[in-house]
Amino acid sequence: xxxxxxxxxxxxxxxxxxxxxxxxxxxxxxxxxxxxxxxxxxxxxxxxxxxxxxxxxxxxxxxxxxxxxxxxxxxxxxxxxxxxxxxxxxxxxxxxxxxxxxxxxxxxxxxxxxxxxxxxxxxxxxxxxxxxxxxxxxxxxxxxxxxxxxxxxxxxxxxxxxxxxxxxxxxxxxxxxxxxxxxxxxxxxxxxxxxxxxxxxxxxxxxxxxxxxxxxxxxxxxxxxxxxxxxxxxxxxxxxxxxxxxxxxxxxxxxxxxxxxxxxxxxxxxxxxxxxxxxxxxxxxxxxxxxxxxxxxxxxxxxxxxxxxxxxxxxxxx
Amino acid sequence: xxxxxxxxxxxxxxxxxxxxxxxxxxxxxxxxxxxxxxxxxxxxxxxxxxxxxxxxxxxxxxxxxxxxxxxxxxxxxxxxxxxxxxxxxxxxxxxxxxxxxxxxxxxxxxxxxxxxxxxxxxxxxxxxxxxxxxxxxxxxxxxxxxxxxxxxxxxxxxxxxxxxxxxxxxxxxxxxxxxxxxxxxxxxxxxxxxxxxxxxxxxxxxxxxxxxxxxxxxxxxxxxxxxxxxxxxxxxxxxxxxxxxxxxxxxxxxxxxxxxxxxxxxxxxxxxxxxxxxxxxxxxxxxxxxxxxxxxxxxxxxxxxxxxxxxxxxxxxxxxxxxxxxxxxxxxxxxxxxxxxxxxxxxxxxxxxxxxxxxxxxxxxxxxxxxxxxxxxxxxxxxxxxxxxxxxxxxxxxxxxxxxxxxxxxxxxxxxxxxxxxxxxxxxxxxxxxxxx
Numbered sequence: 190x191x192x193x194x195x196x197x198x199x200x201x202x203x204x205x206x207x208x209x210x211x212x213x214x215x216x217x218x219x220x221x222x223x224x225x226x227x228x229x230x231x232x233x234x235x236x237x238x239x240x241x242x243x244x245x246x247x248x249x250x251x252x253x254x255x256x257x258x259x260x261x262x263x264x265x266x267x268x269x270x271x272x273x274x275x276x277x278x279x280x281x282x283x284x285x286x287x288x289x290x291x292x293x294x295x296x297x298x299x300x301x302x303x304x305x306x307x308x309x310x311x312x313x314x315x316x317x318x319x320x321x322x323x324x325x326x327x328x329x330x331x332x333x334x335x336x337x338x339x340x341x342x343x344x345x346x347x348x349x350x351x352x353x354x355x356x357x358x359x360x361x362x363x364x365x366x367x368x369x370x371x372x373x374x375x376x377x378x379x380x381x382x383x384x385x386x387x388x389x390x391x392x393x394x395x396x397x398x399x400x401x402x403x404x405x406x407x408x409x410x411x412x413x414x415x416x417x418x419x420x421x422x423x424x425x426x427x428x429x430x431x432x433x434x435x436x437x438x439x440x441x442x443x444x445x446x447x448x449x450x451x452x453x454x455x456x457x458x459x460x461x462x463x464x465x466x467x468x469x470x471x472x473x474x475x476x477x478x479x480x481x482x483x484x485x486x487x488x489x490x491x492x493x494x495x496x497x498x499x500x501x502x503x504x505x506x507x
Numbered sequence: 508x509x510x511x512x513x514x515x516x517x518x519x520x521x522x523x524x525x526x527x528x529x530x531x532x533x534x535x536x537x538x539x540x541x542x543x544x545x546x547x548x549x550x551x552x553x554x555x556x557x558x559x560x561x562x563x564x565x566x567x568x569x570x571x572x573x574x575x576x577x578x579x580x581x582x583x584x585x586x587x588x589x590x591x592x593x594x595x596x597x598x599x600x601x602x603x604x605x606x607x608x609x610x611x612x613x614x615x616x617x618x619x620x621x622x623x624x625x626x627x628x629x630x631x632x633x634x635x636x637x638x639x640x641x642x643x644x645x646x647x648x649x650x651x652x653x654x655x656x657x658x659x660x661x662x663x664x665x666x667x668x669x670x671x672x673x674x675x676x677x678x679x680x681x682x683x684x685x686x687x688x689x690x691x692x693x694x695x696x697x698x699x700x701x702x703x704x705x706x707x708x709x710x711x712x713x714x715x716x717x718x719x720x721x722x723x724x725x726x727x728x729x730x731x732x733x734x735x736x737x738x739x740x741x742x743x744x745x746x747x748x749x750x751x752x753x754x755x756x757x758x759x760x761x762x763x764x765x766x767x768x769x770x771x772x773x774x775x776x777x778x779x780x781x782x783x784x785x786x787x788x789x790x791x792x793x794x795x796x797x798x799x800x801x802x803x804x805x806x807x808x809x810x811x812x813x814x815x816x817x818x819x820x821x822x823x824x825x826x827x828x829x830x831x832x833x834x835x836x837x838x839x840x841x842x843x844x845x846x847x848x849x850x851x852x853x854x855x856x857x858x859x860x861x862x863x864x865x866x867x868x869x870x871x872x873x874x875x876x877x878x879x880x881x882x883x884x885x886x887x888x889x890x891x892x893x894x895x896x897x898x899x900x901x902x903x904x905x906x907x908x909x910x911x912x913x914x915x916x917x918x919x920x921x922x923x924x925x926x927x928x929x930x931x932x933x934x935x936x937x938x939x940x941x942x943x944x
Contacts, residue, residue, distance in 0.1 A: 198846060199768030206759040207774070209815025214781045217792035224791060231798065277560060284553045292934070294561040297568065300922045302875040304893040305915040308900050309571050312908050320570050323587045377567065381937055388938035408549075437785050440877040447901045460787045468882070473791045484788040491783070 225478035230471040242478035255462040263435035278386030295380035307444035314360035325357040575912035593707030605674040618661035667696040680715025716914040737895035745873040751814035760824035808883040827861040864936035
């Protein structure tokens with residue numbers, strides 16, 4: 190009797206999650222598969238259309254542009270984030286004093302809500318009055334002076350057309366720079382990962398470094414052959430989370446571009462385009478089809494990462 | 508080897524209660540400097556690089572703070588200044604804070620009109636417009652500027668050579684309505700030498716931010732529209748969702764850790780797996796669910812799901828619960844405690860740090876959330892801060908940077924204060940989220 194009772198009890202206590210999981214994840218997940226084969230808007234119920242959504246995606250230039258942007262963003266932001274956070278953590282770990290202060294400093298930007306981050310960086314990136322260009326302009330002015338001195342014929346050209354003079358880019362409103370600007374903005378919030386690495390670095394047993402010292406290893410060798418292998422599981426974990434995160438980037442890009450996707454769609458990421466289709470054009474079937482492709486891409490990349498990591502990630506005691 | 512500050516800090520109050528499974532307890536050992544050696548030069552260089560990187564990270568925050576305390580004209584000053592300053596000038600016999608509107612390129616005069624629609628008013632006119640004591644002047648009729656049909660007699664009261672500044676009395680930033688009530692601003696044209704600058708902090712931008720986020724037809728009550736309304740909405744949603752997450756995840760994690768039921772392990776595996784599902788993949792059907800429930804345009808989609816648990820929090824709590832001494836639970840059972848009593852009297856007191864952590868993370872996530880409010884909130888009176896701020900920014904076209912930065916400061920500061928208060932819980936929480944690796 191008690192056994193049966195405890196069986197129901199367990200289910201009863203897990204019930205909120207069983208409902209939550211089904212209603213807010215499993216059902217939507219399954220439903221979006223179905224929707225991706227339908228023509229569906231909020232106003233009318235889904236109508237089965239077979240593969241036509243996917244056929245349309247294949248010919249949709251904006252989709253391919255958004256996909257390319259998303260890959261480009263991931264390819265820039267994941268390695269850059271890894272390098273910055275890991276080197277900050279390594280330096281903090283090696284610095285004997287001030288670890289608390291440093292970790293707080295690097296963590297603070299992560300606390301700032303994405304809405305604020307976006308607005309703040311729009312102000313930083315402001316082509317005319319932004320802090321960034323105010324700091325860069327003197328360098329460009331100097332370069333222009335050198336150029337005038339080198340080639341006096343430029344002087345007249347510059348007078349006729351101010352665009353001839355070199356100047357800092359317009360960042361978010363420049364098709365080339367808009368996306369890297371967003372990557373740089375994301376790097377600002379990298380402090381959380383730096384802190385995770387720092388915590389893991391402190392778990393590396395001291396004896397390993399002592400052994401390396403006896404073998405005459407240099408600092409760089411110690412990092413390469415002791416530190417990195419020992420923290421490789423968490424690096425790997427963060428790369429996976431980075432992939433999942435980079436393919437879902439939405440808020441910053443949405444706010445910075447006022448939902449328009451940037452100059453000449455330079456920062457239209459896949460989630461943004463999915464959003465547009467679902468909630469602006471009410472093409473929910475089409476949006477679901479793209480969302481599914483997004484999921485499959487993330488899944489594929491994660492599997493590839495797992496494959497590649499097999500020989501490179503060291504799990505102590507496992 | 509001296510124990511590092513960080514590890515001492517981490518192995519403080521919180522981790523002592525954490526039990527043997529928590530990783531931070533392992534950090535209790537002695538940690539010194541492992542890489543980089545004891546070389547003071549290397550060490551100094553490290554600190555220089557770290558401080559430089561730290562300043563770089565702080566720069567945007569500092570810039571936000573400084574901008575939020577400047578008057579509008581100073582945000583558009585080149586090169587930018589780091590100290591908010593007030594420009595002072597004598598206007599109508601009074602020394603006042605003024606805004607530099609423009610530097611005159613041509614000679615101007617200030618003249619009193621002796622006829623026409625604006626008879627008796629002072630006007631700033633270009634010097635060569637005035638001929639034989641008469642000038643063609645404009646007047647405003649129903650919001651449109653028109654020229655007077657014929658030249659109006661004027662009396663020149665002041666000459667303003669080129670290079671003088673046209674300045675207006677500075678007034679705190681308020682809504683357009685309030686500005687009208689304050690009447691005509693004082694103005695004058697003065698020489699560069701008559702202007703003086705003193706450091707001055709414009710706290711009024713914050714009051715301006717509270718006021719400017721409301722619109723004309725909004726309810727005039729302080730809490731019923733604008734920033735304060737958004738703040739209350741955000742707090743309401745976040746408090747409900749924090750309570751929901753804490754209660755539901757405790758129950759579910761307890762069940763996963765200590766109770767047996769058919770399918771438990773499959774369910775747990777599923778819980779881990781769904782953490783991988785990207786939000787865009789489920790966004791449309793979830794929206795459809797809430798739409799058919801009639802919840803779009805209410806707060807419910809933002810907090811109700813929290814009452815049904817969250818995969819990551821359940822995972823974290825289960826890890827934590829499994830590290831708790833089982834004997835205590837058995838003892839409580841023998842004493843005849845029901846499961847709820849065990850949770851309340853045994854689990855909750857022991858797991859307080861972990862519960863604080865998930866509550867904190869949920870609060871943070873909810874406070875920052877933008878996509879949820881954007882999806883489900885339709886009415887301005889329901890906007891949360893992140894949505895309200897974004898809407899304000901996009902309507903204003905991004906020009907009143909001082910007000911935007913003041914609002915951004917007020918939106919971010921609660922999180923920073925929370926972080927300072929609960930620093931340890933935060934940092935240990937972050938360190939713990941790395942367990943999975």
